[in-house]
Amino acid sequence: MSNGRVWLAVHRERAALVRDLESMTVDLWSTPTACAGWDVHDVVAHLVDSARTTRLGFVRDMIAAGFDFDRQNARGVARERRAEPASTLAALRAVVTHTSTPPAPIATRLVEAFVHGEDIRRAIGHTGDYPVAETVQALEFQLRTSVKMGGGRERAAGLRLIASDAPLDVGGNSPAVRGSALALLLAVSGRPTRPGELSGPGTARLTPGSPPGAAPPGSPGG
Incomplete structure (x- = not known):
């Protein structure tokens, strides 16, 4: 892109x-x-x-x-x-x-x-409207980037992520987590998701929150 x-x-x-x-x-x-x-x-x-x-x-x-x-x-x-x-x-x-x-x-x-x-x-109880292709690009970047640098590679390790609204299916035969590209991006970035946004046997492992000292998403500068 x-x-x-x-x-x-x-x-x-x-x-x-x-x-x-x-x-x-x-x-x-x-x-x-x-x-x-x-x-x-x-x-x-x-x-x-x-x-x-x-x-x-x-x-x-x-x-x-x-x-x-x-x-x-x-x-x-x-x-x-x-x-x-x-x-x-x-x-x-x-x-x-x-x-x-x-x-x-x-x-x-x-x-x-x-x-x-x-x-x-x-x-404050709202949700934004984000372009799907660009949301997938952001998610793919987070999957390549370590938590230490603001990404989410370690959070997604050993999981198969499947987007419900985009052609994204990564992780092979690992336990699956299904959801919108936005919900997956938030979870991989250490953010909580709403009930029902994610499903599949791997969902419980994709827990929110960043380890102490982790940079915010998008760092450096993010």
């Missing part, structure tokens, strides 16, 4: 998230999300920081953070989280069409947009 198509999907998702946030009451910004220790406001601030991150800026931030992904992300949230949600939303609106990226594969931008978009939406 071309970089242009990836950026088109990312920009559309950022714009859709802005619209959703515009209709959200202020009190919901303090709702906890599936990102441990981060509320909705924190995740939005992280998305602003990620959208503004350049390759050189990422290197500088990592040096300042002592090469600690968690510390680097926390510093980014603190830098971009405004006193009022409306101001943080304005900052997100301003970066909708940015194409800045840390030194990471372009697929990390899809993971970043889709998984964190769902972190926000699911915290």
Whole structure:
């Protein structure tokens, strides 16, 4: 998939998230999300920081953070989280069409947009609408990437993942987990899924949550 198509999907998702946030009451910004220790406001601030991150800026931030992904992300949230949600939303609106990226594969931008978009939406009881082909690309990237680097390779090890809405079937004869590409992406990324979103004998093994010290999805820079 071309970089242009990836950026088109990312920009559309950022714009859709802005619209959703515009209709959200202020009190919901303090709702906890599936990102441990981060509320909705924190995740939005992280998305602003990620959208503004350049390759050189990422290197500088990592040096300042002592090469600690968690510390680097926390510093980014603190830098971009405004006193009022409306101001943080304005900052997100301003970066909708940015194409800045840390030194990471372009697929990390899809993971970043889709998984964190769902972190926000699911915290308040909603679900986004994501393009299936790009969701599969994000999922395939997560399956190749270690948990330590924000992926989900170890979570999916020994499992067969079958997408119900896309031609994705990986894992051979291992215990199967079936679900939409989005549900599989969330589970592989260490996110909880809703009852009934996943099925099959391998479902219980694809448990949510990241081990201590794991980087958020899409890292570096994610």
